[in-house]
Amino acid sequence: MSTPILLALLVVVGILTFLYRYAMIGFFAKHALPGWLHALCRHIAPASFAALTASALFVHGGDVQFAFDTPRPWAALAAVIVAWRTRNVLATIAAGMATLYLLKFLLP
Amino acid sequence: MAGKATSASGEFLAGCRGEAPLLLGVIPFGMIYGIAALAAGVPAWVAQLASAMVFAGAAQLVIVQMLAAGAGALPIALTSGLLNLRHVLYSASMAEYVRHLPRRWRLLLAYLLTDEAYAVAVLRYQRHAADTAQRDDGADLRHWYFFGAGFTLWAGWQLSTAAGLLFGATIPAEWELDFAVPLTFIALLTLLLRERAGRAAALVAGLGALAFAGLPYKLGLVAAILLGLLAGVWTVRRLERVKQESAA
Structure with missing residues (x-):
């Protein structure tokens, strides 16, 4: 992506994010949040992170590839286990990176 | 003053x-x-x-x-x-x-x-x-x-x-420090999966991201997230209905 388009994208996302943050304390300060919006918001983060994780691990240039002969899926699995056991974000990242380096070292 | x-x-x-x-x-x-x-x-x-x-x-x-x-x-x-x-x-x-x-x-x-x-x-x-x-x-x-x-x-x-x-x-x-980004998503996702509805949203969105991988410009991600949202809302509704029926 060219730098001018990237800048335009960031300006749009920045303005949008500011409008979200200002919405209920500025424009609609005397209104309650609609129930459907509240219900939708709780699913946005799990859905987004799951889609992005699946895509980052298994989609390569528009094709789905389960490359289990490469280190990354296994490093991700180690991260999932540590995340599940510890619920600690930094420990999860550390475990995933450590497993990645270990497998890169062990695999030819 | x-x-x-x-x-x-x-x-x-x-x-x-x-x-x-x-x-x-x-x-x-x-x-x-x-x-x-x-x-x-x-x-x-x-x-x-x-x-x-x-x-x-x-x-x-x-x-x-x-x-x-x-x-x-x-x-x-x-x-x-x-x-x-x-x-x-x-x-x-x-x-x-x-x-x-x-x-x-x-x-x-x-x-x-x-x-x-x-x-x-x-x-x-x-x-x-x-x-x-x-x-x-x-x-x-x-x-x-x-x-x-x-x-x-x-x-x-x-x-x-x-x-x-x-x-x-x-x-x-x-x-490969860029790999820390999906690892961060994994860590945040695990924290969010305590509820059944959140798990449904995540599962559908994750599978959707693979199913729509072929769409251009990564638009498949948007479709996957929207389907995940629908799955989450639908699961909440269903759980509420089950609760009401068992109460009645």
Whole structure:
């Protein structure tokens, strides 16, 4: 992506994010949040992170590839286990990176 | 007059102190963002500017991850725009506390309303009665606490972005530090999967991302997230119906 388009994208996302943050304390300060919006918001983060994780691990240039002969899926699995056991974000990242380096070292 | 200034600055500094422990978790994110932005080919000055303009860690990591995967501008805007929608919830939750402030204060506090600043400021508003933060003339000064917390996080985010950009320029690509971004998503996702509806949303969105992988410009990600949202809403409805039927 060219730098001018990237800048335009960031300006749009920045303005949008500011409008979200200002919405209920500025424009609609005397209104309650609609129930459907509240219900939708709780699913946005799990859905987004799951889609992005699946895509980052298994989609390569528009094709789905389960490359289990490469280190990354296994490093991700180690991260999932540590995340599940510890619920600690930094420990999860550390475990995933450590497993990645270990497998890169062990695999030819 | 001196007394008034002391209490406003006192609230501000208390907000800075309240936010400080959260910086420990934020600084690695800022550094990962800076490193991954360089790896995705984003110029350093643009990556730093993004931290000031967007000022939302998860969305910035999503933008960088999608750029690295070759996504188009529209899918990136839609995905990060959806992900940031949660800030409307924080805004709604803060409304009763900041509604009375002049507009310039509300504009400033809205800009600083991140996950971490919200978490600290809302506790100050909820736990401490207004009178503990009052001046002699009875004015409520807790917005200075909010400002202190928000400013501390803002400064921490800008500096850790800069540190990541400086550090990232010196490390070789073989270290694969860009992999820290999906690892961060895994960690955050696991924290969010306590509820059944959240698990349904995540499962459908994850499978959808694979099913729609062939769509151009990574638009499949947007479709997957929207399907995940539907699955979450549908699961909540179903669970409520089951509860009602078993009660009746």
